[in-house]
Amino acid sequence: MDATAPTPKPAAIEIVALTKRYAQGRPAVDGIDLRIASGSYCCLLGPSGCGKSTTLRMIAGHESVTSGDVLLDHRNITDLPAAARGTAMMFQSFALFPHLSALDNVAFSLRMKGVGRAERQRRAGALLDRVAMGHLAGRKPAELSGGQQQRVALARALITEPRVLLLDEPLSALDPFLRIQMRAELRRWQKDLGLTFIHVTHSQEEAMALADTMVVMNHGRIEQVGSPHEVYNRPASEFVARFMGGHNVIQTPEGPVGVRTDHVRIAPLGQSLPEGMPQLSAEVTDVEYQGTYVLLGLRQAGTPRSASATAEYSVMVPEDAFAARPHALGDAVRLYWAPERAHPLRSPAPEAVAA
Numbered sequence: 225m226d227a228t229a230p231t232p233k234p235a236a237i238e239i240v241a242l243t244k245r246y247a248q249g250r251p252a253v254d255g256i257d258l259r260i261a262s263g264s265y266c267c268l269l270g271p272s273g274c275g276k277s278t279t280l281r282m283i284a285g286h287e288s289v290t291s292g293d294v295l296l297d298h299r300n301i302t303d304l305p306a307a308a309r310g311t312a313m314m315f316q317s318f319a320l321f322p323h324l325s326a327l328d329n330v331a332f333s334l335r336m337k338g339v340g341r342a343e344r345q346r347r348a349g350a351l352l353d354r355v356a357m358g359h360l361a362g363r364k365p366a367e368l369s370g371g372q373q374q375r376v377a378l379a380r381a382l383i384t385e386p387r388v389l390l391l392d393e394p395l396s397a398l399d400p401f402l403r404i405q406m407r408a409e410l411r412r413w414q415k416d417l418g419l420t421f422i423h424v425t426h427s428q429e430e431a432m433a434l435a436d437t438m439v440v441m442n443h444g445r446i447e448q449v450g451s452p453h454e455v456y457n458r459p460a461s462e463f464v465a466r467f468m469g470g471h472n473v474i475q476t477p478e479g480p481v482g483v484r485t486d487h488v489r490i491a492p493l494g495q496s497l498p499e500g501m502p503q504l505s506a507e508v509t510d511v512e513y514q515g516t517y518v519l520l521g522l523r524q525a526g527t528p529r530s531a532s533a534t535a536e537y538s539v540m541v542p543e544d545a546f547a548a549r550p551h552a553l554g555d556a557v558r559l560y561w562a563p564e565r566a567h568p569l570r571s572p573a574p575e576a577v578a579a
């Protein structure tokens with residue numbers, strides 16, 4: 225794991241041995257170290273309960289820290305109140321006040337700070353212009369589309385002039401079509417504004433589409449930090465390979481390796497294979513047509529139907545190749561792959577298996 229490897233730009237956020245313990249037993253966040261480069265889009269990714277929201281809330285100051293530190297540009301903000309940190313939060317489904325206009329929603333935190341009416345309306349209006357919402361400033365949230373509400377929520381978060389914007393599953397309440405549109409917009413805003421965004425999601429696809437840096441968490445710990453390309457192409461552990469999808473985890477005498485489903489080849493039993501290819505025998509258990517490719521499910525030969533997922537594999541066969549040489553349920557085949565396509569994977573820590 226290279227969670228503490230130096231980043232080329234100065235770190236906007238540095239997390240040092242950060243721990244949150246809600247109750248006895250395993251901590252929700254377990255001593256994590258992380259540097260998030262200034263001006264980058266960082267996604268905290270992991271399954272439900274892995275500790276990503278707790279981590280975000282500790283950065284925001286909405287959750288106390290059990291131990292460890294949060295630094296923003298080398299300033300220790302661990303014990304500062306949320307409003308004094310230089311961070312702002314954008315929530316799931318935007319959490320706009322329904323009875324207030326877009327302008328008053330954006331101006332709200334300035335009102336709380338005692339800024340005069342004329343000044344707060346001027347600043348809120350300027351920000352709404354910035355997110356191309358100035359012409360709809362008088363509308364209430366219910367009179368705005370999902371995308372327009374997102375822009376108001378963004379303007380409302382930006383009014384405090386944060387250095388870092390924290391986003392907690394901001395797209396999860398949207399329908400799939402709007403979600404894809406809105407994530408492109410978030411990415412564009414992040415680049416235009418040059419701010420650091422830290423975005424929590426459980427969606428691999430969302431993180432891959434948005435992130436400069438992905439942080440994959442599991443059981444309160446960081447499994448891997450890297451660009452989407454690095455994490456997808458070189459998953460560090462069995463957990464990351466399985467969680468990201470698109471990989472086979474294959475047990476070899478040297479330990480588990482990960483091979484992408486599109487890098488595993490399939491041949492009928494008895495056909496001679498290229499020299500030096502690692503291989504195994506399997507039976508076709510599933511054939512799924514996916515349009516541009518066919519996804520085959522396979523079980524390693526000699527393993528019972530009820531065996532764990534460790535003996536189950538997937539192979540992605542391009543549609544044309546499948547048409548030229550189809551495979552049917554029950555076919556006995558050989559799977560093989562080029563040795564350079566197999567990447568060693570860290571096995572789960574014994575305590576993680578037991579949890």
Ligand SMILES: Nc1ncnc2c1ncn2[C@@H]1O[C@H](COP(=O)(O)OP(=O)(O)OP(=O)(O)O)[C@@H](O)[C@H]1O
Binds near residue numbers: 246272275277
């Ligand atoms: N206020 C709380 N009190 C007690 N336990 C909590 C509290 N908040 C979270 N937890 C526990 O801490 C662990 C991490 O929760 P957290 O919400 O950070 O995970 P998450 O990865 O964001 O999950 P999700 O995607 O479901 O929100 C979970 O086991 C959760 O049950």
